[in-house]
Amino acid sequence: MKFFHSLPAAAVLALSPSIVFAQPNALVANLDAPAVHAAAARPALEFSSSNAPALFEDAGQSSTYPRRMPSPEASGARPFSGVAAAVKIGTGGIGFDVATPLVRRNLNLRGGASFFSYNTTFTIDDLNIVGALKLQGASAMVDWFPFHGGFRISGGMTFKNQTAFNATLVPTPGQTFTVNNADYYSQPYDPVLNPGGPITGKGAFNFGGSTAPRATFGWGNMLKERGRISVPIELGVEFISTPTAVYTISGTGCQNYNGLGVNSAANYSNCGPIPASNVAAEQAKIQNDINYRFFPIISIGLSYKLFLTH
Numbered sequence: 001m002k003f004f005h006s007l008p009a010a011a012v013l014a015l016s017p018s019i020v021f022a023q024p025n026a027l028v029a030n031l032d033a034p035a036v037h038a039a040a041a042r043p044a045l046e047f048s049s050s051n052a053p054a055l056f057e058d059a060g061q062s063s064t065y066p067r068r069m070p071s072p073e074a075s076g077a078r079p080f081s082g083v084a085a086a087v088k089i090g091t092g093g094i095g096f097d098v099a100t101p102l103v104r105r106n107l108n109l110r111g112g113a114s115f116f117s118y119n120t121t122f123t124i125d126d127l128n129i130v131g132a133l134k135l136q137g138a139s140a141m142v143d144w145f146p147f148h149g150g151f152r153i154s155g156g157m158t159f160k161n162q163t164a165f166n167a168t169l170v171p172t173p174g175q176t177f178t179v180n181n182a183d184y185y186s187q188p189y190d191p192v193l194n195p196g197g198p199i200t201g202k203g204a205f206n207f208g209g210s211t212a213p214r215a216t217f218g219w220g221n222m223l224k225e226r227g228r229i230s231v232p233i234e235l236g237v238e239f240i241s242t243p244t245a246v247y248t249i250s251g252t253g254c255q256n257y258n259g260l261g262v263n264s265a266a267n268y269s270n271c272g273p274i275p276a277s278n279v280a281a282e283q284a285k286i287q288n289d290i291n292y293r294f295f296p297i298i299s300i301g302l303s304y305k306l307f308l309t310h
Contacts, residue, residue: 078104082308084222086232090114090299092163093135097232097301099143099222101308108143108223110154127177128170136162139214143221150219150230158212158238163295169201169249174262177201177253180278180285184253190265199251199274203286207295208240214297215239222303230303238295245290247283249274 079102086097093116099108116135121128141156171177173188177199186199216236224230254268261267 084305086301086303088299088301105148110141113138130168132166154216163207165205167203180281185257187252187254187268193265199253201249204246207243212240228305234299236297243290245286
């Protein structure tokens with residue numbers, strides 16, 4: 001019975017090392033001493049991993065369990081903690097992007113610009129057309145990575161949009177062209193009969209206003225956790241305002257040609273400027289033909305992560 005009677009005291013000894021080291025001989029010699037019975041009378045403490053530091057502090061010792069703080073990666077914090085840059089090519093031209101994280105592995109802020117110009121000559125209905133294409137604009141986007149991987153959904157705005165196409169119509173002498181369903185011959189230059197020179201038509205097409213919202217999706221995180229190089233791909237649309245068309249015609253057009261020689265102004269009759277009403281009607285037709293509100297966004301690039309702090 002004395003063995004079972006001393007079990008509470010042994011439990012207290014296990015939880016109170018300072019008592020053991022202070023008076024080891026006295027405790028071993030007489031477990032039935034009143035001081036030990038007084039200590040044994042304390043209620044037994046339940047030990048668990050959650051209250052282990054409190055138990056040690058109750059025994060007069062400092063806790064050896066430091067408080068663990070969540071890492072920045074686990075909390076998704078630390079906005080603007082990195083920078084990545086990319087070059088790209090697509091329907092907006094040749095350009096670049098720069099990205100920085102807003103929420104680690106979830107949201108990136110991305111800005112960039114694209115530009116491109118191209119001059120060409122082509123023929124439509126036997127008419128020579130000299131065209132100049134200009135692509136230019138800047139953008140700001142927020143990239144959301146819903147699965148913490150490479151797939152992203154993006155939204156933002158286009159700024160300083162200057163996407164336009166300018167065309168110049170240069171019919172050769174004797175060539176016919178149509179303005180508002182009326183046919184005209186281009187009369188060659190003559191200092192007396194046609195000092196104004198042959199017909200020249202110009203068209204200026206602006207694709208939307210200076211700003212426009214955009215929505216895209218794609219693959220490739222410029223600020224991925226591992227590695228520095230990625231290949232971002234983007235597909236989507238830009239919601240542009242109605243494109244505008246400006247159509248003008250200068251020079252002399254003739255309604256009749258006698259077929260004796262295209263380079264002689266004397267072989268043409270009923271000549272004069274194209275009526276303004278026909279020019280306005282033709283411009284309205286062109287405006288109606290380009291009445292669309294979306295500009296496609298397709299691009300592929302190569303990005304390099306400059307740094308990403310932890």
